Amino acid sequence: MNNNASPKRIGPIELAPTIHRSHAWTFFYAAFFSIGFITFLSIGQTYILNVHLNIPVSEQGAISGDLVFLTELITLVFFIPAGILMDRIGRKPVYVAGFLLIAATYILYPFASSVNDMMLYRIIYALAVVAIAGSLSTVLVDYPADRSRGKMVAIVGLLNGLGIVITNQFFGSLPEMLTIKGVDAIQAGFITHFSIAALAVLAAVICAIGLKKGTPVTEEERPALKTLLQSGLVAAKNPRIMLSYTAAFIARGDQSINGTFISLWGITAGLAMGMESGEAFRKGTTIFIITQVAALLWAPLIGPVIDRFNRVSALGFCMFLAMIGNLSVLVLDHPFQNIGYLVFILMGIGQISVFLGAQSLIGQEAPKATRGSVIGAFNISGAIGILLIASVGGRMFDGISPKTPFVIVGIINALLVVYSIYVRIKAPHKLETSPKSA
Numbered sequence: 268m269n270n271n272a273s274p275k276r277i278g279p280i281e282l283a284p285t286i287h288r289s290h291a292w293t294f295f296y297a298a299f300f301s302i303g304f305i306t307f308l309s310i311g312q313t314y315i316l317n318v319h320l321n322i323p324v325s326e327q328g329a330i331s332g333d334l335v336f337l338t339e340l341i342t343l344v345f346f347i348p349a350g351i352l353m354d355r356i357g358r359k360p361v362y363v364a365g366f367l368l369i370a371a372t373y374i375l376y377p378f379a380s381s382v383n384d385m386m387l388y389r390i391i392y393a394l395a396v397v398a399i400a401g402s403l404s405t406v407l408v409d410y411p412a413d414r415s416r417g418k419m420v421a422i423v424g425l426l427n428g429l430g431i432v433i434t435n436q437f438f439g440s441l442p443e444m445l446t447i448k449g450v451d452a453i454q455a456g457f458i459t460h461f462s463i464a465a466l467a468v469l470a471a472v473i474c475a476i477g478l479k480k481g482t483p484v485t486e487e488e489r490p491a492l493k494t495l496l497q498s499g500l501v502a503a504k505n506p507r508i509m510l511s512y513t514a515a516f517i518a519r520g521d522q523s524i525n526g527t528f529i530s531l532w533g534i535t536a537g538l539a540m541g542m543e544s545g546e547a548f549r550k551g552t553t554i555f556i557i558t559q560v561a562a563l564l565w566a567p568l569i570g571p572v573i574d575r576f577n578r579v580s581a582l583g584f585c586m587f588l589a590m591i592g593n594l595s596v597l598v599l600d601h602p603f604q605n606i607g608y609l610v611f612i613l614m615g616i617g618q619i620s621v622f623l624g625a626q627s628l629i630g631q632e633a634p635k636a637t638r639g640s641v642i643g644a645f646n647i648s649g650a651i652g653i654l655l656i657a658s659v660g661g662r663m664f665d666g667i668s669p670k671t672p673f674v675i676v677g678i679i680n681a682l683l684v685v686y687s688i689y690v691r692i693k694a695p696h697k698l699e700t701s702p703k704s705a
Contacts, residue, residue, distance in 0.1 A: 274412060280419050281412040286479060293477025294406050295426055297362060300470045301403045302427040303434030304369045304463065305396055308376070309527045310439050310552055311460055313534050315379055317548075318442075318452050322382070324535045325665060330382055331527055332661015334389050339654035341393035343647055349401045350643025358406050358639070359478040365398025366471035373464035377457045397646075405642045406478070408630040414574070417581075420626045421570020424619050428563030432556055438463060439530075439552030443545035452545075482639075502641045506694035507579060508632045513686060514582055514625035515645045516652035517589070517679050524656055524672050525618055529611070530555040532669040533602050540603075554602050554611055561615030569620050578628045579694075583687030585617075585624035586680050592617030593677030596670045614673070617680070652679075 275282045277291050312334065316322040322330065353361050372392040379385045403423075411419035438459050445455035503509045533551030542550065573581040592613035599607055625645075633641040656679075660672030 279415070280422065281415040283410055283412055286410045289477055290479040291410055293473060294410060295422070297366075297470060297474050297478070298403060298407075298423045298426040299430040300366075300434070300466065301399050301430065303430035303432075304366075304467055304470075305399060306431055307435050307438055307463060308372065308392060310435055310530045310548075310555070311373070311376060311456075311463075312385070313531055313551070314442060314456055314459075314548055315376060315385070317534070317538070319377065319379065319456055320381070324538055327531065327535060328528075328661050328664035328669070330661075331531055332657045332659075332664070334385060335527055335657035335661070336654055337386055337389050338393040338396065339650045339657065341390060342397050342650040343654070345394060345397045346401060346646045346650060347640065347643045349397045350405070350639040350641070350646075353401065353405055353639035354482055354637065357479075357481045358402050358409065359474065359480055361398050362402035362406070362478060363471045363475045365395050365402060366467045366474065368392075368395035368398060370464040370467035370471070371395075373460045373467065377453075377460045400649075401639075401643060401646055404626065404629075404646060405639050407626060408633055408638055408642065409479075411630075413631065416630050417570045417572075417574030417578075417623070417627050420573070420623050420630065421566045424566040424570070424623050424626075425563060427622075428559050428566060428619065431559040432563060434463070435552060435559070436556050439556070440549055443549050446545050500644070502632075502634065502637070502644070505632055506690050507628060508641070510579060510582065510687060510690045511625055511629040511632065512645055512648040513683060514586070514621065514628065515649040517586075517676060517683065518621045518625040518649060524653070524660065524676055525555070525558055525614060527657065528660065528664060528669065528672045529558060529602075529614075531664070535669070536601050536603065550603070554607065557608060557611040558615035558618065561612040562619035563615075565616045566619050566623065569623055573623060573627045577691065578624070578631055579687060579691045582621075582624035582628050583684055583691065585620035586684045586687055588613075589617030589621045590677050590680035590684060593673045593680060596673045596677075599670065602669075621680070 274284070275286065275288055277288055280291075282288070282291055309331070312331065313327070316327050316330065317324075349361060368391055372388055372395055375388045375391065376385070379388060407420060407423055441459045441462070442452065442455040445458060446452050450458070503512060530551045533554045534547050535551075537547030537550050540547075569585070572584075592610075592615070595610045595613050599610055601607075602611075629642065629645050633645075656672060656675055660675055663671035663675075
């Protein structure tokens with residue numbers, strides 16, 4: 268094979284035949300900011316509730332759960348249409364729209380004068396989540412060659428984690444930095460949110476310039492609209508796709524629940540201990556950052572494991588790690604205990620493992636022509652998981668214990684370990700690219 272025909276690579280990652288390095292580098296840039304922009308809203312929201320609206324701490328768990336519930340109701344409606352749109356017009360315009368919508372969210376959120384206003388702005392945020400999360404998942408399937416899928420997923424997971432850590436750490440500390448310099452606490456909230464909005468607009472411009480145009484198939488190969496509408500359900504006849512759907516139920520749920528309730532637990536615990544709002548906000552953000560740093564460091568270790576072994580087996584192992592991480596909160600009385608650092612590290616490891624395992628399995632199994640629609644169904648399953656866990660967990664956070672949402676997720680992880688074993692036995696899939704996948 269001559270050099271011109273050799274596969275294009277970025278380091279150890281082999282790219283799909285039609286993907287150029289510039290497309291992949293642009294995607295890496297987008298991946299760095301995608302989940303960070305999505306997750307910071309939970310931290311910013313807690314600041315708005317405490318500083319801008321002065322909502323009692325005893326009510327914030329239920330309010331946060333309701334806001335997440337509304338978000339997921341909207342995502343349930345729009346994930347499939349967004350997937351169909353990506354299969355019709357391409358991934359690029361949807362991704363760009365997502366960044367512009369998230370920018371609009373951060374511009375509007377600090378203007379909220381009531382919880383009802385926050386509910387209204389959450390509608391825009393939900394549409395942004397659909398566009399960004401759907402595009403991220405779909406492009407992640409498009410760009411790598413199959414033999415490099417686990418490595419690509421690991422790199423993107425690493426970038427997601429870096430983006431979460433840097434975005435949340437810097438902007439989570441920004442209000443305190445500003446107030447120390449004499450800026451009014453409410454004004455500090457405006458500056459923080461507007462700064463993220465500016466970064467989101469920049470990400471939209473870069474994606475508009477650098478992502479690949481069009482879809483992976485030619486116009487003549489595109490399935491009919493009816494086929495696209497049905498493809499998510501039809502694909503579930505494949506037991507491995509059905510397993511990936513159930514994994515998505517908790518994979519996106521794990522990220523969202525951690526983003527919502529870890530920081531909320533830390534901030535409310537800090538306020539209950541008598542900390543000033545800025546200090547409680549910073550410490551609550553810090554324990555969330557510990558979780559994300561652990562995920563960040565673990566991603567490049569678990570990615571090659573997913574490529575080396577059968578991806579159903581790998582997903583079962585990932586679920587086991589998540590089960591251990593989430594159930595370990597049972598040893599804590601409050602989030603600032605010394606052992607809490609180990610607990611949050613284990614939670615981060617479990618969170619990223621399930622995300623990478625689920626993405627790798629659906630990436631392997633999703634049909635090329637209906638990929639956006641199948642990923643849409645995959646993300647709908649994640650939205651249902653977030654919807655149920657957030658609505659129940661938010662009330663249990665207030666009424667029983669802040670640990671309850673994580674325990675619920677840990678129990679679901681345990682059930683899916685068993686289901687992974689069942690699928691591995693009943694529907695084994697030997698990867699041609701890996702001799703050890705049997």
